[in-house]
Amino acid sequence: MKKYLIAGLLVWLPLAITIAVLVWAFGLVDGVFGGFVQALSAVLPAPAVEVLQRLDEVPGVGLLVVLAVLLLTGVAVTNYIGQWSLRQWDRLLGQIPIVKSVYSSVKQVSDTLFSSSGNAFREAVLVEYPRRGAWTIAFVTGQPAGELISHLPAEAHVSLYVPTTPNPTSGFYLIVPRAEVKPLGMNVDAALKHIISMGVVAPPEAAAPAALPPAA
Template identity: 45%
Template sequence: MSQDKNTDKEHKFGGGFFARIRAYFLAGVLVTAPIAITFAVAIWFIELVDNQIVHLIPDHLNPDTYLRETLGLQIGLPGLGLIVLFVAITLIGALTAGLVGRYIVHAWEVVLNRMPVISGVYSASKQILETLLKNQSEAFRQAVLVEYPRRGAWTIAFVTGNTQGEVKQKLENEQVSIYVPTTPNPTSGFLLFVPKEDLKPLDMPVEDALKLLISLGIVNPSDKKDKMAKIVRKSFKG
């Protein structure tokens, strides 16, 4: 009997020990994985911009040339291309804010609008960016639930505004334009015009709704803050 009790204790000790190790490991993954993915994406983006821009900088203006010839260091400054791009875009914005700059932009738009295909791409991309970057815009500021693609099946959508123009004239009642993204890639989706009363507004921010979509419903914004604590507490029950 005593040997059986010792064996049971050993099994409980071993099972509890490995359960804790597994729980601690999963908790560590929840902490380190998002940080690692964030840094990986940031490094990839920086290298992408650097590879496209750094080689365009004249040697006498490139800080890498100074470091190589003066200090004997050939390290390549990471993010140099990103800094140059930021400065260039800021300067372009400052120049176009003036009278001469606005005239040049207007003349350039006249040329683009007369070119087939390209005019459509330019006007569409400009309208989208203007809508997203305006502080007053309500586009993608509200996450809602809508019955789609059939009654009884619900999906997350984003309100992009009220219907206007011919669309509003052709439709009855008050219609709202919504964007229904696909999962797990929210950059593609469908534009729908639906009655406002058919939508159920969500209290969660747009960022949390996007996380829910991209994770295929695995990441629930309501309990994501308690997930790590639950994993750690579970280890002590073994």
């Protein structure tokens, strides 16, 4: 009986968790659309607000609207006029006290993480942590710069993010010598799966490891 129960659990548990995550994500996006409707209700005429409120009651409409807004925004900022408008918007927010500190920090991090020309979280490596002889998977986020360089030995260093398991959204930032880091052939997705599963999900067969970023 125990064997059959475990077999059934292994079939239904991944599906149940997947559905739960999707429902949570849809609810989150619909909530964003609902807040957008409430904000517009103060400036739009009553008929327009009524139409938006009816749309908000339809499941999934918020997700479609948010995706459409993201797509149209992406198309708009890829041309010259859109890029100029975006620079003016950044400059405006950069002049507002308190707001400029939060906005500039978040924008710098997001541009680094998601820019197609960036190198953050694009390579998985092995590093000895938290002690000698114990190894863990980390992600190269770049190279130390600014004041940090003057306090480090002359040898080249890399900046690493060591995620925790099973929640990789928290972790530790390390600066280690380049010579103490071992590049891995697996991509970031495979490394994340291995970390989230606490080592249960085996990584793919070894491939040629990528080269670390060149020394500055």
